[in-house]
Amino acid sequence: MDRIPIPPLKSSSFSASTVREDKLARNLSLGPIKLNEQIKEANKAAEVADSNNNNAAAGEAGEPAVEPDLAALSAEIDAFLAARDADPEFPVVSEVTLDKFASAVEQEIAETEGADDKWAGDAPPLLAAIKRIAALAAALTARNDGKYTIGVHRVTGVLHRAMTFVEDEFHAILEDPRCNKSSNNNADTGSATNKSMMMRRQASFGGAAAHGHDPDRCAIPQASDGLDPFAAETVDRLRAMAEAMLAAGYETECEQVFLVARRNALDAAAQALGYERASIDDVVRMPWEALESEVATWIKAFRHVVTAALPGERDLAARVFASSADMGRAIFADLAHCALLQLLNFTEAVAMTKRAAEKLFKVLDMYEAVRDAAPLVDAWFVINPSSESDDLKSELASVQARLGESAAAIFCDLESSIRADVAKQPVPGGAVHPLTRYLMNYLKVACEYKHTLEQVFREHHRPADDDEPDTAAGDPFAAQLMEVMELLHGNLEAKSRLYKDQSLSNIFMMNNGRYMLQKIRGSAEINAVVGEAWSRKRSTDLRQYHKNYQRETWGRVLNLLRDDGVITVKGHVQKQVLKDRFKQFNAAMDEIQRTQGAWVVSDEQLQSELRVSIAAVIVPAYRSFLGRFSQQFSAGRQTEKYIKLSGEDLEAIIEELFDGNAVSMPRRRT
Template identity: 50%
Template sequence: METKQSPLPKKSNSFSSSSREEKLRESDRNLSLGAIKFGDRHEKKETDGSKEDSIEEEVEKEDKEQERVEEKATEEEETSNENVEESDPSFIAISDEIDHFLGVLASLQDVQDQGYELPKLPEPIIEKFIDVLEKEIATYESGGQKWSPDHDEISLLDAFNRVHKLASALTPFSSEPRYNHAMNRAGVVLHDAMAFLEDEFFSLLDENSRGKQQDPGSTSSKTKRPPSFSRPQQQQQHEHVDRCILPSAESSTINEEYPQTYPTDIVERLRSIAAVMISAGYVTECCEVFSVARRNAIFASLSSLGCEKISIDDVQRMAWDSLEGEIATWIKAFRHSITVSFPSERELFDTVFSGHKDIADSLFNSLALGAISQLLNFAEAVAMTNRSAEKLFKMLDIYETLRDSTPTIDAIFSVDGNEEESLASPVMDLKSEISALRCRLGEAAVAIFGDLESSIKTDTGKTPVPGGAVHPLTRYVMNYLKYACEYKNTLEQVFKDHQRTERPSSYDGDDEPPGSTRNNDNQSDGGIADDPKPFAAQLMVVMELLHSNLDAKSRLYKDQALCNIFLMNNGRYIMKKIKGAAEIHELLGDAWCRKRSSELRQYHKNYQRETWSKVLACFKDEGLNVRGNVSKPVLKERFKSFNAMIDEIHKTQSSWVVSDEQLQSEMRVSISAVVVPAYRSFLGRFSQYLDPGRQTEKYIKFGADDLENYIDELFDGNPSSMARRRM
């Protein structure tokens, strides 16, 4: 929080015009008192009318004496004023004298002939100028008052600039003793002035920083800081460990807006101080203080975002559930830093070091590169973890984060062709590091997707799924592909990059991503322009592998009808997932979907043929008529066979599973549409040939409606339904 500074009281100065005015006012008071005293005495003598004439003569004499006193006082006042003006010139006048002398020296340095005579050194003026600065610095250094440009009577920054110019101008003439002495005096006060400014610079940065968190290695409340250039052994105490601490529950909320780094007036003061220090040649000290303060602030910002510096070994040992949370936090911190924090810091650096672009660029690049490097170390560690199918999506999240941040990073770290190699090289190294990391993450994603193919091939279990239900492999693969296809643009780019590394000579093109938004059409480019999209082709391979695997698993069922139920269940589940995910449907295409739908219809026909063709055979007229009459024994056998088959089908297939309600309903309706009308017709034609009573009850166990109810109980996955019905 910014501390509001109270207005500083004006300080008395022996070289100011205010002292002269006070002396004049004091002289006026003395004269006034003298006049009052004389008036009292004169009044008393006039009231004493009984005194002799000698007293009147004495009064006249005193009047003349008083006139002489007044004249003398007037002369003394004028003389005093002249002496004040001569002995106490204002600081502005002293500064003007210094500037005039500097101009003379500058003109001498421009003269090519070295035979000139040095001008007389204004030693009194220089001494007074330096004395004033020393007193001002001592006043603020003592802690009695706090310096503020708003209440700066003598403009310290201008004075510090002037003393720097004075020391520099005297240096070429240091062989002359008087000049050498003045140069040394100016150099000493310049050193003290820069130490004062460095301390003030640090205080402004430290006390006015908003949203900062106390670093474990930093001092708590610091109002004074030894200048780094006077005590180099103390520089290390301002170096902190680059580590962020996970936030507490109260601070876990991420603020998407980066707070204003410093108030506008503080930024202006920082800019003014930096300009003076740089002009005086104290660039290193100024930059060091600023870098340390802003580095602490940027890492405090990362800490507030929940970012923790984790070693590669820690990442390798971390459980995946925990690492997933760390990755999500890292992504938020990285995006916030790139899009919010660093642009704000860039603006601050450019403002404070306006007019010194090389310094601003160097300092900012050093700060940002350090922070980004720490963030990249975590992503690098994740890319090095053991590969497994569940890691694909977080790998792609990191890949997209790095890809989408590339334009912003290019804008933040813009390097002109004229930049020095020392400045451009680290930036190029960073961009190369990000590109290489993206490549490693992409290769990891390709390998993980390849592992999915391997997992399908190696799933060769010999135990069939009970009831012909959807196989767990089908659920896993389709759900996995559904989520994977949400990254289809990214995966297309990843597989294209993989093809480039596999066939580098056949590809020439831009390695930039097609875009940062998922599910936009990618434009093929380079040498693979006419090839199918690599990820789409890979998806086809996975689907064919799954189809072959399920076909093999269906042969584990001895009952061909159940084999077809299994294929229907899994095929229907696959098609339902494809219809519910536009990305997969788009990648597989309409032709593939039509082919699979046709296969599903064939599975349905195969099931009906295997199960219900024998039932329908009971209703045929063939064999029932013997010599023009219905054979009762054959008819009774037909009813017995039908009843037995219905009981067996109900007993068996009521335990079979058709989990998709629509498919279950379609199958029941299709069965009823074929079997029930045929049975009803058979009953109508032949039930009359059975004797009423016990014979009819024995052989006709089901009415048409009963049969339809039995069919509606199929595929419930409930083997006890028949037993309950008989009870």
């Protein structure tokens, strides 16, 4: 008999000869039986008998012998299977028919491999043939009487090859749904990324390791979200392939192929968003500037995987395994477990890095991402929770706790930072201290995470928290923030004592106090935490610093402009005393202009308030003093010597205070 010619195999290590001589069925457990001689002799006898029968029939009819096609053979096999179901003891099928049917299925595989559109139509013939040959293999094996030993090996060998081909196609479409299109359309879509990912795929059974799969046939998706959608017709193909594999007893292989392909696709999706896996050691050694960027990318990738990618995978698994819902749910649980644990390993590494204040907000961002993911993950596994889903939920809770502990510890470390900031040199000009700027901006941002930090502090108390009053324990974050604010205030008071000039000390406290209040009042979040009571107390402190400054600087100047019974005695002006007073006033103003012109008040409102309050006291007093005593000096040289400033000159000097420019008082005439 001339067997139908079989073209070279593209993606299988099986052939008509090697199956007979070397391969046994994967799932029939027949053991390493030596059948070489039996196979050769039986095949030879079968071929001779079949050839004689065909030639005789052809001679009678006067027509050439015709090899039965797959449809005719399938009908014969179906009749055998139907009869076998009705009466397992009596139905028979010839070894020749089995060999022809196996060869016809091989031919169908070869033709499908070379087709432009392998899966056209509602019911691809190959999948129907695979289901039929799987049922045939099971029926022949069930006889267990040795009658079909050769046929069993022939049929199961072809079945194995068919499963190798279907597995390959199943994987290709799962990893990139565009592979469902014509192979010509995908000829140029290969990439280095795709090759590396295909290399990560492990063979799920014997023949898969040897077949010649072309890794460049389908490219890994490079869309904006890294995942291509699956059209309904593509899902139908996948479902048909899965059902064929399950019917043939290849459940494990089907599950492994689905998991590997979709994990590769999820990896590609994360890479498309810029996320690359890094080891714990790499993360721990990474400079913060680089790690900060990696955290931002991780958050984007994690949120996408949780909110978009995995829900899509859940739907895909449910549709592909519609006939085996429990299997679909189990596969998705395993996929979600693997995908999320890989991402969560990054958070564990970040939590292991050295604590630093600047890391707080990225840690909180990660905490929020994991916290927000938990209810979504819970919803995935409401039906039939598994050990994988329980492990995943437990891991999410553990990671959230680690991040929360890290965030609480970082915030509490602010206290240590403030206590450790013991400066020995005062800030020039009494300006706002860098510590004040840093902490107030830091706390302002922290209060934008108010609800998250409240949750973190409720869940992660420090040991000392147990000793705090009940009111503080009710809002531990607010209590901690107020403690930081009080520590900052105390630290600033200590720094103010570094100034030898008490007036400058008061300016320093005014500058820093005003800056703190402006930050609090400019942020609804921090104002809500601090409260009006604290703000009113700080405002009262500011007014007191202002009064202290006025008294220290301008009180002495005002005393020079008062007639306290020394300038005028019994109605007579003591001219020498008057001259001394003008000299002292001029010297005081020159000193004030020289020093306080170099002082800094950066807040324009505070600067204006100081100047207005000074002018309101000093200028009228000086004008009055001039009005009473200027005529005591003769016009000319004597007046120029003692009266150096007019009222307008004094106003101009006051307007130049606190702008950071030190100048000497100009010599001006009245």
